[in-house]
Amino acid sequence: GAVVSQHPSRVICKSGTSVKIECRSLDFQATTMFWYRQFPKKSLMLMATSNEGSKATYEQGVEKDKFLINHASLTLSTLTVTSAHPEDSSFYICSARDPRGQGSYEQYFGPGTRLTVT
Amino acid sequence: GENVEQHPSTLSVQEGDSAVIKCTYSDSASNYFPWYKQELGKRPQLIIDIRSNVGEKKDQRIAVTLNKTAKHFSLHITETQPEDSAVYFCAAATGYSSASKIIFGSGTRLSIRP
Numbered sequence: 001g002a003v004v005s006q007h008p009s010r011v012i013c014k015s016g017t018s019v020k021i022e023c024r025s026l027d028f029q030a031t032t033m034f035w036y037r038q039f040p041k042k043s044l045m046l047m048a049t050s051n052e053g054s055k056a057t058y059e060q061g062v063e064k065d066k067f068l069i070n071h072a073s074l075t076l077s078t079l080t081v082t083s084a085h086p087e088d089s090s091f092y093i094c095s096a097r098d099p100r101g102q103g104s105y106e107q108y109f110g111p112g113t114r115l116t117v118t
Numbered sequence: 119g120e121n122v123e124q125h126p127s128t129l130s131v132q133e134g135d136s137a138v139i140k141c142t143y144s145d146s147a148s149n150y151f152p153w154y155k156q157e158l159g160k161r162p163q164l165i166i167d168i169r170s171n172v173g174e175k176k177d178q179r180i181a182v183t184l185n186k187t188a189k190h191f192s193l194h195i196t197e198t199q200p201e202d203s204a205v206y207f208c209a210a211a212t213g214y215s216s217a218s219k220i221i222f223g224s225g226t227r228l229s230i231r232p
Contacts, residue, residue, distance in 0.1 A: 093161060106164050107220055
């Protein structure tokens, strides 16, 4: 199946700093990618839809100025957590669907990035 | 927006027995229902999915049923094995485009007792 990668896999940062997480579709072009966060033993919560060449669409309750999303190319979306606080510590996962999939609607997930804010 | 509810939150079954996880959704426009298995610290993996024009789908030991009228869908795992232990998520999406966002249920932690 299609491959989605994320970088870094783990990151530790200090409160007040910003952290950038990259999501790449390795073998297909993705005009749309999705960003989720997952707290320990909890579900995946959709944060935003990343649209190539246009502004991201944020879910209700997600601060767009805190979680900056940039989708500058068809294979790369970035999520920047600005002025990070300990409560931003979480597992962040991106996903995308391969538009080439004939009759398949499978979303491919990245391996996730574990963010720890100290 | 769409809301997906899932239960039970935890489920323990004897190896070889069947496991059933149930979900409901709120948006009648939802038409794609995937199920994911997630192991600790790993990405979700699609195990089976069903579209709204189908009432049931089976893949070896895994089956999914969909009741559009009641907005219910369920996952059935038969002849459970230790490697089935994981967290399972149901999900719902509206539309089949690459922009169709997927909304997850709260998850079920399945444990298989030897």
